[in-house]
Amino acid sequence: MSGPLAGVRVADFTWVWAGPTCTMQLAHMGADVIRMESMRRPCFIRTLPPWPDGRPGLNRSGYFNQYNQGKRSILLDLSKPEAVDIAKRIAAMSDIAVENFAGGVIDRLGLGYEELRKVKPDIVMISMSGYGKTGPESGYVSYGPAQVPLSGMSTLTGYRDWPPMHVGMSYGDPTAGLHAAYAVLASLYHREKTGEGQYIDMSQCESTMVLLGEGIMDYTMNGTQPPRSGNRVPKMSPHGIFRCAGEDRWISIACGSDVEFAALCEAMGRRELADDARFRALADRKGHEDELETEIEAWTLTQDAFELRDRLQAKGVAAFPPMLNRELAEDRHLNERGFFVEKEHPEVGVRKHAGIPWRMSATACEVWRAAPTIGQDNEYVFGELLGFSSDQIADLVAREVIH
Structure with missing residues (x-):
């Protein structure tokens, strides 16, 4: 692995889209990201299309394989105390821990910040809950599509006299992932200067809301709610999409x-x-x-x-022009810049994925391998990293502590 975060390890307790987007940024920068997964409850996006040739499978999802490139995967049953202890051992060898479970879940598992800092006092940990750990809505159920209307984005989207509209994608998830990566990097910088780790309480909804600062300012300054305006904007004209x-x-x-x-x-x-x-x-x-x-x-x-x-x-x-998927994949500009990544995957072969959207002159970043198959790195992590013998690993597998 190479890049500005080479030598940094991440204990990755994330799933679905927001959390994996954060840890993907860290992997792009060279961090060694270890995903802790479960066969009892596999990551939801491992079950989602698109699948090559239309054949489903936990290792075949293009969705999962896009947002988890360059990471490792191990299988633990975190409902068992021994598995929690193993996760803590990994955290003790890590610099960063990232989780985006529903509020309170990571603490109930025994893997919250107070527990992890006992084994790694200077760890940087971020919790990416839907609405943050405090406040009257902290326990609400959250998905990215729900955060878009709560942020105010849906109210501004659509045509005049139409109802509010969704924006075509779940902005809350990737936006939260990017903001989380920024917060983690700032915390690592703080640790480098002071030796102190810290806990980051992040609200995914707030990370979406900051994209709409002008709407909040308009109300607080003028008491107004602008009407929906389709593709039009106040300071440009024409500003739209036209048939060809x-x-x-x-x-x-x-x-x-x-x-x-x-x-x-x-x-x-x-x-x-x-x-x-x-x-x-x-x-x-x-x-x-x-x-x-x-x-x-x-x-x-x-x-x-x-x-x-x-x-x-x-x-x-x-x-x-609004680009079609085929046009994006074949786009001369993107291909000549090396934006797309093609890595050999054990089950789906070589596939084209969106890669790293920045180029650094002194600390080159790379996608060092395709997304992992589920549990692909058990042998490396349990054997080489943690030092378990083959007999110990076989015993843990037999008792379904690991899979």
């Missing part, structure tokens, strides 16, 4: 200034629109947005989306 030639083909166009709008009009062959009193300045365009969008879409309907992207970008206009 072909079936279900579209292009997004956003003009952030009058200069950019004039460039769009030139590309359309309609320079007169830039001088039209209805569209001359932003305030004019905002007041006649329906008419403006009608003019634009009458033109885009005759255009190929990707050819139009190139023409508009050449004139300094932000424009891009």
